[in-house]
Amino acid sequence: MTRWREYLTTLVIAVFFALFVRSYLITAYKVPTGSMQPTLKPGDFIFSSRISYGIQLPFTDKKLDIVSPSRGDLIVFTYANQPGVSYVKRVIGLPGDRIQIKDGRILLNEEPLQYVKVADVSNDNPNSAIFDIYEEKYQDHSWRVIFQKASESKDFGPLVVPPDEVFILGDNRDASDDSRYWGTVPTSQIIGKVVLIWLSLDWQEKWGGDRYPTVRWNRVFSPVH
Template sequence: MNFELILVVATFASGLIWLVDRLVFRPKRMARLESEAQQLGHEAGIERKEGGDSEPLLVDYAKSFFPILLAVLIIRSFLFEPFRIPSGSMMPTLLVGDFILVNKFTYGLRLPVVDTEIVPMSEPERGDVAVFRYPEQPEVDYIKRIIGLPGDTVRIEDHRVWVNDREFPLEEQGRYEGDANLKHAGLTVALEDIDGRLHQVLLDNGGHLRSGEWTVPDDEYFVMGDNRNHSNDSRFWGTVPESNLVGKAVMIWLHWNWQDGGFDAGRIGRSIDVVESD
């Protein structure tokens, strides 16, 4: 279900109903009420009838909901959109059950539904955590970390990442203790440095990390999950076109994972760009 399309249609329909009534039907109702009031001999009747049942129920609903729908559409399409993390591919940065805010204008303002860029803004940077439409299934949103920019050469060997023959420093920090239900407890936590931006990754020393070398095409991006051995990303299905980018993930505003009954108030308000110890 395309919620954005439904929201656009609902906003347009409610606004159109209200506008047509305001310009066409309301003046006719007012003229009729005035005529009836004059016939009855008291002008006060106009106010009583206008405040009563003279306005159709559909118009009343449209007038009430249009400002709300318009505000939601503007905020969701051009400012911020909420997402829920459904998988562990971005652990330990993001956990299953995290609800995040995605900045929609960081990479440029786009028209809703058609996704046409109308106002260019900043370019994506290495280290950004980005939400994008999965190239092989555009109706599905993915979230990964941007590793390679257009024109970059990305090389991966073991747990190490090189971009343009420059290695990203990686320092192991110890055993990961959390999320035992998802079988990630016991993996290795490491601190990775991407152009001076620090973030944690999970390494599975007993698992398989796909190695190889990729050249990023123009206007596309190479992305990877922070849970390096348990992420379906550019190593397997290729790069992300710039037109598929939805926005930059900036903050966790809620954590609730009903699978393990977990409400974690300590994660509320966390910046995704900042490394925080638990």
């Protein structure tokens, strides 16, 4: 009886610890779509740090040491009308920033971002016949985005980001629903910062009679930028 009590105590402690880690430290998510390509691919499994922007006090809505997101961060967030659905996008505009998009290219505080075409890398480009990869740069920050070769001209703004909110975009600019359509995101709805891809499964390339996905080994335990 004592042994079973020890087993039960160990199990309860393990479950409590796992729930604590998931709720307050690190949460795992699966990427279902290609809206964040080339950075995140469908089938990526990611970890999000819940303490990057503040430490939440257990069993409360209060946070300590609150830190605002930085430009270029990949964040996990929710919307008030869909609290059960988590989204991943990149922070482009911070509070007070003036955002405008002309012909698909961003002007941030009336300064155009720089776009440098990246040589085709088959592992990053979902379809080189359709997409081009660019390095998008603003001052000391840069990240990769993709555009369709024959994309339509899309203009937006100008918009000034309200206090305590951020303007977010998907890296797959022609195939992402984001602040261009939903509006800015309150920082209170941000869950955490994406920090790591711990597993990546490719369901386009299968084996075992087309029953099992292949593993993208080059992406396993790779940091996210």
